[in-house]
Amino acid sequence: xxVDRPSxxxxxxxxxxxxxxKLNDLRFSQKRRTAYTEAYQSxxxxxxxxxxxxxxxxxxxxxxxxxxxxxxHDFGRHCLLARRLLQKGVTCIQVTHNNYDSHMENFNFHxxxxxxxxxxxxxxxxxxxxxxxxxSTLVMLITEFGRTPEIRPDNGRDHWPPxxxxxxxxxxxxVGGVLGATNDNGTEIKDRPVHVAEMFHTYMKAVGLDPAxxxxxxxxxxxxxxxxxxxxxxxxx
Numbered sequence: 001x002x003v004d005r006p007s008x009x010x011x012x013x014x015x016x017x018x019x020x021x022k023l024n025d026l027r028f029s030q031k032r033r034t035a036y037t038e039a040y041q042s043x044x045x046x047x048x049x050x051x052x053x054x055x056x057x058x059x060x061x062x063x064x065x066x067x068x069x070x071x072x073h074d075f076g077r078h079c080l081l082a083r084r085l086l087q088k089g090v091t092c093i094q095v096t097h098n099n100y101d102s103h104m105e106n107f108n109f110h111x112x113x114x115x116x117x118x119x120x121x122x123x124x125x126x127x128x129x130x131x132x133x134x135x136s137t138l139v140m141l142i143t144e145f146g147r148t149p150e151i152r153p154d155n156g157r158d159h160w161p162p163x164x165x166x167x168x169x170x171x172x173x174x175v176g177g178v179l180g181a182t183n184d185n186g187t188e189i190k191d192r193p194v195h196v197a198e199m200f201h202t203y204m205k206a207v208g209l210d211p212a213x214x215x216x217x218x219x220x221x222x223x224x225x226x227x228x229x230x231x232x233x234x235x236x237x
Contacts, residue, residue: 003051018048035216056088057081070120079120083127086137102147104154125169134170138206141167149186163189166199172206174237192234197226205231 005014029037055061059080070076078095085093097117102109121141128134146164147157163182169175181191201211204225211231214221 003054003057005051056085056090059084069123071116073116075116076120079124083124086128086133087131100143103152103156103158106147106151106155106157108155128170137170138172138203139167139169140203162187163193168202168206168235170206172208172237174235177235179232179234194232195229197229198232200225201229201231202235205236 005011009017025041029041050056059067059077062080062084066080067077070080075095075097082093082095097113100109100113125134125139128137128139143164146160146162148160150157152158163186179192180189180194182188183190204211209224211225212223212227214223216222
């Protein structure tokens, strides 16, 4: 992440520009304050704060032992960074691991990708658990869809949206539970299907948010989760 100031501005001039901007924002909001202007100002202020805390993103400040435990590749560093950000009070973190689009050579892809994925993810979960942070952190391991149960030409597996798995852990979630099952060849769900909207309710319940709450979209109160659905009680502790 590039959070450096433009070379044309030193620290003093940058602070003055920020002060003038705040004055303009204040004058504007005195007559035009809305949820949108509040959200925009908050987002800008958070981004400005990030530029002043570059050390947050420097995993090189972590011990050599921890860097080796997580792995000296991008995903390992990103998982270690996630731990570092959680320790510093960041409330929402996304870590991505790419290149699972295995339309060809599915098994070779998995050997490479899962070999890189498993240790950093397990290490992060272990550290969160041992530090006590897992009790107040919801961890969601999700993807956009599954892969076809049958093998395609070139040893590949294509997109398969009818069913796939999600892993949850941490605050508000039952430990060690497994919910749902497919038939023997993985083509259909035979036991306890879960709708994506139910998962949103479950996420919010787990972290103590009200899924029935609304937010303003163009002057309309829109539910943050589909009102016709509810949380998956079997997953909640």
